[in-house]
Amino acid sequence: MWDFSTEPEFEQQLQWMREFTRAEVAPLDLVWPHHHHKAPAPWLKKVIDPLKQEVRARGLWACHLGPELGGRGFGQVQLSLMNEIISPFQWGPTIFGVQGPDTGNAEIIAHYGTPDQRQRYLEPLLNGEIFSAFSMTEPQGGADPLGFECSAARDGTDWVINGRKFFTSNSEEAAFLVVMAVTDPDVEPHRRMSMFLVPRDTPGIEVTRRTQYMNEPPEAMDHALLTYDNVRVGADGLLGEPGQGFEIAQTRLSGGRIHHAMRAVGQAQYALDMACERVQSRTLRGRPLAHQPLVQQAITESYAQVEQFRLFVLRTAWRIDQGDGYTPAVRRDIAVAKVLSAQVAHDVTRRAMHLHGALGLSNEMPFGGLWSLAPGYAIWDGPTESHLSSAARLILRDHEPSVDDLPSQWLPRRVDAARARFSEALAEQEAYEGAP
Numbered sequence: 561m562w563d564f565s566t567e568p569e570f571e572q573q574l575q576w577m578r579e580f581t582r583a584e585v586a587p588l589d590l591v592w593p594h595h596h597h598k599a600p601a602p603w604l605k606k607v608i609d610p611l612k613q614e615v616r617a618r619g620l621w622a623c624h625l626g627p628e629l630g631g632r633g634f635g636q637v638q639l640s641l642m643n644e645i646i647s648p649f650q651w652g653p654t655i656f657g658v659q660g661p662d663t664g665n666a667e668i669i670a671h672y673g674t675p676d677q678r679q680r681y682l683e684p685l686l687n688g689e690i691f692s693a694f695s696m697t698e699p700q701g702g703a704d705p706l707g708f709e710c711s712a713a714r715d716g717t718d719w720v721i722n723g724r725k726f727f728t729s730n731s732e733e734a735a736f737l738v739v740m741a742v743t744d745p746d747v748e749p750h751r752r753m754s755m756f757l758v759p760r761d762t763p764g765i766e767v768t769r770r771t772q773y774m775n776e777p778p779e780a781m782d783h784a785l786l787t788y789d790n791v792r793v794g795a796d797g798l799l800g801e802p803g804q805g806f807e808i809a810q811t812r813l814s815g816g817r818i819h820h821a822m823r824a825v826g827q828a829q830y831a832l833d834m835a836c837e838r839v840q841s842r843t844l845r846g847r848p849l850a851h852q853p854l855v856q857q858a859i860t861e862s863y864a865q866v867e868q869f870r871l872f873v874l875r876t877a878w879r880i881d882q883g884d885g886y887t888p889a890v891r892r893d894i895a896v897a898k899v900l901s902a903q904v905a906h907d908v909t910r911r912a913m914h915l916h917g918a919l920g921l922s923n924e925m926p927f928g929g930l931w932s933l934a935p936g937y938a939i940w941d942g943p944t945e946s947h948l949s950s951a952a953r954l955i956l957r958d959h960e961p962s963v964d965d966l967p968s969q970w971l972p973r974r975v976d977a978a979r980a981r982f983s984e985a986l987a988e989q990e991a992y993e994g995a996p
């Protein structure tokens with residue numbers, strides 16, 4: 561079952577967002593690329609603060625928290641439609657107060673934090689005054705909870721963290737880190753880890769390597785290999801209960817994945833729009849490229865992929881909004897959306913880039929950035945294979961094995977059964993056809 565539409569008042573907000581992002585946000589990417597995740601210098605503050613103010617005045621600032629967490633209560637469908645609009649622009653999420661990894665961190669602090677933790681970390685995060693980082697992946701274990709080694713041991717009322725974490729995005733600019741560490745290695749895997757809120761300037765946090773995404777320049781966001789060497793946090797640094805780390809990480813990732821998927825939709829649509837313009841403007845033997853059958857095929861295939869994917873993500877968002885939360889059916893579809901993000905971003909961007917010829921491969925078009933994101937969708941928030949596996953498990957839950965070694969749809973048995981059911985009619989047919 562599905563039944564969703566956009567209310568006229570909200571459609572007006574979306575239309576305002578489309579115009580605002582094109583007119584006010586897109587130019588920031590051209591002048592200050594790679595600065596959206598940093599505490600702004602005074603001259604930049606003068607430019608971006610009024611834009612953030614406009615977003616606040618429209619009631620569209622930091623909308624990602626649900627009403628139960630003190631947010632505005634936009635459902636996932638509305639949030640998805642907003643993410644689609646802001647995603648082609650690096651600065652989009654920052655100007656709307658929904659930049660990662662801060663959104664996910666805000667969500668878990670709102671959900672599991674004490675009043676003190678919320679006041680200390682959540683409020684400045686939601687106000688856009690500080691940035692944060694999420695430190696879960698490890699160099700030897702990836703994101704596999706069974707492979708985690710970074711640990712936190714009790715020392716009196718304090719916790720002492722030791723270990724290494726890889727690809728902690730924005731660790732340089734973060735005011736605090738959300739760190740997942742093993743606190744009890746002897747219990748079942750999903751109860752071994754706890755989550756900690758660690759101020760970035762705590763002694764013992766060292767940048768072992770400053771890794772970056774693809775060939776981004778040094779001023780772009782870092783994804784660092786960090787060493788935690790006897791990093792001490794008080795009892796108030798523990799988020800939630802000891803052993804709740806895995807559950808908290810799941811809460812954080814589930815909502816984030818659907819937002820990422822809709823960002824992939826927005827980026828693919830941006831690439832498709834560019835392709836549609838180009839094939840009507842560029843001529844080949846005196847006729848627009850758009851008259852070539854293979855070009856038409858590329859355009860239609862991209863359109864079909866984007867539309868199918870968009871509807872799939874929106875239906876998943878709608879299912880979450882129905883109040884069922886993250887049911888197995890929703891988890892299944894989030895996993896599938898994660899897999900599709902990488903495929904659709906790859907296919908649609910590749911076709912659009914290709915249709916632009918050499919210009920598409922140059923640094924004079926925005927394809928380089930879009931293209932480099934495509935393989936990322938297949939890795940961040942867990943690799944494609946793990947989502948294919950979990951989706952398959954959830955799909956198969958709704959199906960039973962056949963009762964014997966032949967499939968239930970094996971035709972000879974079904975034909976026999978159908979013939980037995982209609983035996984009377986078949987006998988009459990035989991008599992009739994056999995009559996002279």
Ligand SMILES: Cc1cc2nc3c(=O)[nH]c(=O)nc-3n(C[C@H](O)[C@H](O)[C@H](O)COP(=O)(O)OP(=O)(O)OC[C@H]3O[C@@H](n4cnc5c(N)ncnc54)[C@H](O)[C@@H]3O)c2cc1C
Pocket residue numbers: 661693694695696697698701702703704726727728729730773783936939940941942943944945946949
């Ligand atoms: C841009 C970016 C930003 C990131 N930011 C953060 C961050 O802020 N904080 C953080 O903690 N992490 C972050 N990550 C890390 C991300 O979560 C991990 O890269 C991801 O979970 C995969 O782990 P891995 O890189 O160790 O890959 P691996 O686990 O080593 O996987 C490598 C390959 O092994 C295969 N494989 C892995 N698992 C399976 C499986 N279950 N079934 C079959 N095959 C499998 C797949 O082919 C996979 O691509 C970020 C990653 C990227 C790319």
